[in-house]
Amino acid sequence: MTRLTGRALRLTVFVGENDTWHHKPLYSEIVHRAHAAGLAGASVFRGVEGFGASSLIHTSRLLSLSEDLPVAVVIVDTEPRVRAFLPQLDELVTGGLVTLDDCEVIRYTDRTDISGETDAKGKRSL
Numbered sequence: 412m413t414r415l416t417g418r419a420l421r422l423t424v425f426v427g428e429n430d431t432w433h434h435k436p437l438y439s440e441i442v443h444r445a446h447a448a449g450l451a452g453a454s455v456f457r458g459v460e461g462f463g464a465s466s467l468i469h470t471s472r473l474l475s476l477s478e479d480l481p482v483a484v485v486i487v488d489t490e491p492r493v494r495a496f497l498p499q500l501d502e503l504v505t506g507g508l509v510t511l512d513d514c515e516v517i518r519y520t521d522r523t524d525i526s527g528e529t530d531a532k533g534k535r536s537l
Contacts, residue, residue, distance in 0.1 A: 424509050
């Protein structure tokens with residue numbers, strides 16, 4: 412497992428839920444490539460409403476005709492590792508928004524790294 416604390420870089424990729432790469436969801440391809448690149452972690456967040464460069468509002472409201480909801484893929488790792496991953500995004504993301512933010516990692520552990528006994532849900536006993 413990658414050890415990560417202190418200064419880091421947060422990469423956020425905003426795309427549409429229906430965006431694809433070779434008939435596969437684009438957000439899934441980004442996560443799998445980040446994993447293959449050995450990055451510390453990636454998460455996908457589905458938005459309930461938003462708009463981008465097209466100025467078309469996408470919403471999850473029942474009466475809305477749009478189902479192409481906004482999706483954010485968030486990746487955090489050291490700056491050199493995140494920047495080394497950017498060329499892969501150039502290949503994948505033809506429409507959307509890619510941002511980089513400095514951040515500080517306070518804690519990055521797996522449940523198995525926590526000292527002490529854990530229950531079936533991974534919660535630590537005191």
